[in-house]
Amino acid sequence: DAGVTQSPTHLIKTRGQQVTLRCSPISGHKSVSWYQQVLGQGPQFIFQYYEKEERGRGNFPDRFSARQFPNYSSELNVNALLLGDSALYLCASSGTGDNTEAFFGQGTRLTVV
């Protein structure tokens, strides 16, 4: 089975631009979460979506938005990019029931110049 897949793997954008990152969860997983990981730090929670509804939002500005599609894939959008948005954006999916493990994708490395 394929793991969590993210696209693109790398991206370079200019300040002020907008970016869309994509994530496909593990088959059967209905929960998708997004994290931002700045170099040298731990991942920071941005959003969780479950069954197409937002289940949680971290401490990020409104420039960050996300959605989940009927097939449980997800997009993260960031508007009006700032230099400080440069980071590794990680997507994680998790199943239901006795759920103790989050499965992470390889991430999208976003560089804002």
Next chain:
Amino acid sequence: GQSLEQPSEVTAVEGAIVQINCTYQTSGFYGLSWYQQHDGGAPTFLSYNALDGLEETGRFSSFLSRSDSYGYLLLQELQMKDSASYFCAVDGSGNTGKLIFGQGTTLQVKP
């Protein structure tokens, strides 16, 4: 606020045992997870403790004391491939879709 504290760096030699501690202060607590991340890679799950005590999985063990808001990851028989960053993460909402991560501990294993 919510915070997790873990050492920033640890160095050990091949074959040794190393313990990475984690103390947490969060508004909710359902369990403590540990993740490994190699440079530029995806974090991978190592363990999850919901109850006090020790959980053992091969060379890795994880411990939790809820009353002390403390846990640790124990790595035995260290191998070079264990050189990576290790993160503790609190599940504060009862589902692992919303994890609060520590800053990470960089483990360097030397020959």
